[in-house]
Amino acid sequence: MAAPGSCALWSYCGRGWSRAMRGCQLLGLRSSWPGDLLSARLLSQEKRAAETHFGFETVSEEEKGGKVYQVFESVAKKYDVMNDMMSLGIHRVWKDLLLWKMHPLPGTQLLDVAGGTGLAWVLGDAEELPFDDDKFDIYTIAFGIRNVTHIDQALQEAHRVLKPGGRFLCLEFSQVNNPLISRLYDLYSFQVIPVLGEVIAGDWKSYQYLVESIRRFPSQEEFKDMIEDAGFHKVTYESLTSGIVAIHSGFKL
């Protein structure tokens, strides 16, 4: 699935994302000393016991998919109401901006991943899409990639299914660029959002996961690098609402 020689391994340890090493023979890489990636121990594929984050918790990679699934099962019923309440309707503006950027025309082959439901929908896995190579003009993913266990694989899949000349667009929570707004945003995220989740949807934990998973996601620049590593060119990003969200764009040549 991953093209040999062109994939990079990203690992999350401590507080940031960093490029571990290039080369796909390092599957199962696990870094256990924060900030000291070069001395990371290599594990053979048989002994893969990789861990990842689930919000601020640490879980095994195998567990994460199931746990994310449970979260979305739980929030599905009140999803739209909660989005409106939490963002005061601003999420609609963000999504509008994404569409505006994308400027789809009649005939455009568009794939929207992690879309929930849509006009014509297919059940699949972002890390292993049920589509042939070079099929779509535009690939979008809005507020979905943050929850994928192996983001690099999802990016590689996006690259694979896009036609040459095709465009990758991602709308996702990102890092706030203003210190004062960042403090207010943290306050709101951690003090108010889980309460809203509990009162409106009877679900504290899913919304606690939401705000934590946002903090775990790479910054605008880090994510840009990850997209480039998946083979995309002309990668750019635009921060919206002081960086609360960002739209990343890249092209397959």
Next chain:
Amino acid sequence: MATLLRPVLRRLCGLPGLQRPAAEMPLRARSDGAGPLYSHHLPTSPLQKGLLAAGSAAMALYNPYRHDMVAVLGETTGHRTLKVLRDQMRRDPEGAQILQERPRISTSTLDLGKLQSLPEGSLGREYLRFLDVNGHCFPYDTRAPTRFVDDEELAYVIQRYREVHDMLHTLLGMPTNILGEIVVKWFEAVQTGLPMCILGAFFGPIRLGAQSLQVLVSELIPWAVQNGRRAPCVLNLYYERRWEQSLRALREELGITAPPMHVQGLA
């Protein structure tokens, strides 16, 4: 201005037991440092408790079927009162045993077969009949676990209060319709002093029709209040050891009189 606000924010947004002075911790704090004290415990800051209390109260009024909101209201507003209740349980020999042994009323702990076989008129048999008549399905579902009380013993006290609620319906002879629930809330408010009971007692009647309201105010509330004041604390009763006791004898022991009228058809 930021330096003035910081200690205030830390107090409002800090988790119970959290020691770290790092400026950003209180704002984005999760359980690190203030780990859960019991299973299902969700540590919350004073600000979160305030927001939860206000939100749950509003939601419970807006949608009376959100029983979970009533529970949240009780947990976020009851800390002080629960301490008083717990201390008072400690002073009573039967109450102290309950605190020690922590009995629970749930499907796993209730022997329905045994209760069924008890004589008519016994607490156990009448309790079962009450559950049956009021449409509770078997196996009887457990009350949702306590989450927002930041003390493990007090978490049990409020859990016990919730699990004993149906016992009170049986003792008072009140059905689980809205009128019956309000009457029991008045009794509980007088007995426990829990803010949630007091709020429920006063706001519950908002949705009642004029006739029910009239009956409530003129007959039922005075009766509930009188009985509530006369009876010793109902949290001090080890119900699980009293299944065979005759309900009538228990009522006499507690000073609970017959209700002024039959409430079933009223609400």
